[in-house]
Amino acid sequence: MDWISEWLRGRVQRVCIRGVKSSWIEVFSGVPQGLVLDPILFVIYINDLDFGIRNWILKFADDTKIFSRINNSLDSERLQSDLLQLIRWSEEWQMLFNLNKCKVMHIGKQNQQRQYFTHDQ
Numbered sequence: 001m002d003w004i005s006e007w008l009r010g011r012v013q014r015v016c017i018r019g020v021k022s023s024w025i026e027v028f029s030g031v032p033q034g035l036v037l038d039p040i041l042f043v044i045y046i047n048d049l050d051f052g053i054r055n056w057i058l059k060f061a062d063d064t065k066i067f068s069r070i071n072n073s074l075d076s077e078r079l080q081s082d083l084l085q086l087i088r089w090s091e092e093w094q095m096l097f098n099l100n101k102c103k104v105m106h107i108g109k110q111n112q113q114r115q116y117f118t119h120d121q
Contacts, residue, residue, distance in 0.1 A: 004041070028094075049089055053082045064097070076114045087118045 011027040042061075050057045055068040055078065066086065068079045090096050099121050106113050 007037075045093070045095070049086070052085055054078055055082050057082075070111070070114065080116055083116055083118055
């Protein structure tokens, strides 16, 4: 695995907006894009995302969906616990979820529209 560390060492990036380029800065986390190994490294990077998750979870590229049938408060608590587990993973591995894109979809006439949270949101 030393060759992977060496391959990732010294990565830099900059942003270009409307032709104006920022200064180059060193990148310390994440997976690079645009090379043959990148998809494989990303899969390895997120491989343990669902460890300990008790509900159904779907992972596709950088998109994660968790879902469950909620019949009672225990089901709701289990889903909430899984959400917090995902947030802890994302913070530990410095791959934060964009909470502005997170949505809850309630389906069914008997659905109690329970509230779920991630830290303070």
